[in-house]
Amino acid sequence: MPCEGCMERDNVSSGATMEFVLLGFSELLRLRVLLFLIFLIVHLVTLAGNMTIFMAVVMEPSRPPMLFFLCQLSAIELCYTLVIVPKALLSLVEVDGSTISFLGCAAQMHLFVALGGAECFLLAAMSFDRYVAICQPLRYAAVMSEGLCLRLALACGLGAFAVALVLTAAVFHLPFCQSHRINHFFCDVPAVLHLACTQSYAPELPLLAACVLLLLLPFLLILASYVCIAAALLHITSSVGRGKAFSTCISHLAITLLHYGCATFIYIRPNSSYSPARDKVVSLVYTNITPLMYPLVYSLRNKEIRGILKKMLRRKKIAQVN
Numbered sequence: 001m002p003c004e005g006c007m008e009r010d011n012v013s014s015g016a017t018m019e020f021v022l023l024g025f026s027e028l029l030r031l032r033v034l035l036f037l038i039f040l041i042v043h044l045v046t047l048a049g050n051m052t053i054f055m056a057v058v059m060e061p062s063r064p065p066m067l068f069f070l071c072q073l074s075a076i077e078l079c080y081t082l083v084i085v086p087k088a089l090l091s092l093v094e095v096d097g098s099t100i101s102f103l104g105c106a107a108q109m110h111l112f113v114a115l116g117g118a119e120c121f122l123l124a125a126m127s128f129d130r131y132v133a134i135c136q137p138l139r140y141a142a143v144m145s146e147g148l149c150l151r152l153a154l155a156c157g158l159g160a161f162a163v164a165l166v167l168t169a170a171v172f173h174l175p176f177c178q179s180h181r182i183n184h185f186f187c188d189v190p191a192v193l194h195l196a197c198t199q200s201y202a203p204e205l206p207l208l209a210a211c212v213l214l215l216l217l218p219f220l221l222i223l224a225s226y227v228c229i230a231a232a233l234l235h236i237t238s239s240v241g242r243g244k245a246f247s248t249c250i251s252h253l254a255i256t257l258l259h260y261g262c263a264t265f266i267y268i269r270p271n272s273s274y275s276p277a278r279d280k281v282v283s284l285v286y287t288n289i290t291p292l293m294y295p296l297v298y299s300l301r302n303k304e305i306r307g308i309l310k311k312m313l314r315r316k317k318i319a320q321v322n
Contacts, residue, residue: 018102024091024185025280036092042288043085049295050074056308065144069126070298070305072153073119077291080115083108084287088185097181105187110168112186116263117160117214123256124218125152127225130252134245135232163213170206174198183276188283190266191276211267219260251297258293262286
């Protein structure tokens with residue numbers, strides 16, 4: 001039920017001229033400079049780390065499926081941080097918050113949800129890769145063919161893009177109250193929904209459906225893969241072989257738990273429990289620390305990535321000598 005003072009948008013022009021204000025961390029005026037420097041350093045390190053892994057895998061002539069998926073994951077993280085962090089840095093520079101147009105806010109939300117959803121689907125594809133490698137090692141090369149990997153990567157991107165488009169259209173079709181001040185550093189779904197002039201639970205239904213498709217469904221696929229992997233590991237008599245097989249899953253498990261832990265906390269809950277201060281802290285981890293951890297975890301745990309990086313350093317040294 002619309003509230004008083006709602007700004008209905010019955011035509012395109014009213015939506016096109018509307019602006020939102022991202023308050024960011026305006027309540028922490030004394031810490032703005034420190035936060036800006038921390039965010040900037042983390043952002044640059046994240047870009048450098050993901051770009052290094054992306055370039056290392058692209059330049060490798062023979063890429064096994066896990067490296068192919070890891071390359072796509074790094075590309076997603078690069079786009080992910082570029083969508084969120086620059087606007088967050090701008091909100092720290094401007095005292096009263098940074099403005100963002102109606103279409104700009106919708107575009108940011110769509111890209112954020114699409115990239116996050118693609119990452120969820122990609123983690124499920126990577127868990128399937130680990131399942132085939134451990135449970136069906138003799139058929140691994142035949143099953144995880146280049147064609148299948150390309151189809152899985154394409155399905156991850158297109159599926160997440162479609163779900164994000166429907167969710168964004170549903171959110172921005174709502175009437176918004178006169179206050180367009182978003183108490184966040186980017187156009188996150190719960191923060192924008194909080195401005196909607198409605199007293200029903202209907203606006204939360206598209207978000208719930210998106211959570212089922214982008215979070216719950218991939219999580220169930222990952223869980224099923226690891227249940228099968230655990231059952232297969234129990235049949236391995238050698239403790240060395242069991243440890244070696246499990247070590248190939250450690251990096252993927254760590255990233256999955258980090259990604260799903262933050263996403264579940266923010267999105268799978270009723271709108272009535274929305275807390276701007278708490279959400280901004282969790283979103284900081286979700287949008288800044290998590291992308292930073294990905295290249296660190298995979299470069300330290302993945303033997304193939306370490307080997308590729310060593311080859312890149314050797315090539316660089318040889319080029320410098322020549």
